[in-house]
Amino acid sequence: MMLEPSIDALQGKIKSKYTLVTLSARRAREMRHAKNCQVENPKSEKYVGMALEEILAEKLFVKE
Known part of the structure; x- marks a missing residue:
């Protein structure tokens, strides 16, 4: 089972896994609490x- 988005793609945006x-x-x-997603039609149903x-x-x- 592959998770989307992939960790490799995410680490292209933010280098540190901890961050x-x-x-x-x-x-x-x-x-x-706020129920406001900034992405239209997200693939995921979960908040994370x-x-x-x-x-x-x-x-x-x-910001770095």
């Missing part, structure tokens, strides 16, 4: 998956 996990978890908690899709679509990022 990737932390950012997506925080965003998932935010979406759970939606947050990862936002990262891949460059709607969610980390």
Whole structure:
């Protein structure tokens, strides 16, 4: 079973796996309460998956 989006594609956007996990978890908690996904028609039904899709679509990022 392949998860979408792939970790390789995500690490092209955010290098650190730790940062990737932390950012997506925080965003998932935010979406759970606010119910506002920045990606139209997300493939994932779960909030963490939606947050990862936002990262891949460059709607969610980390300032360095």
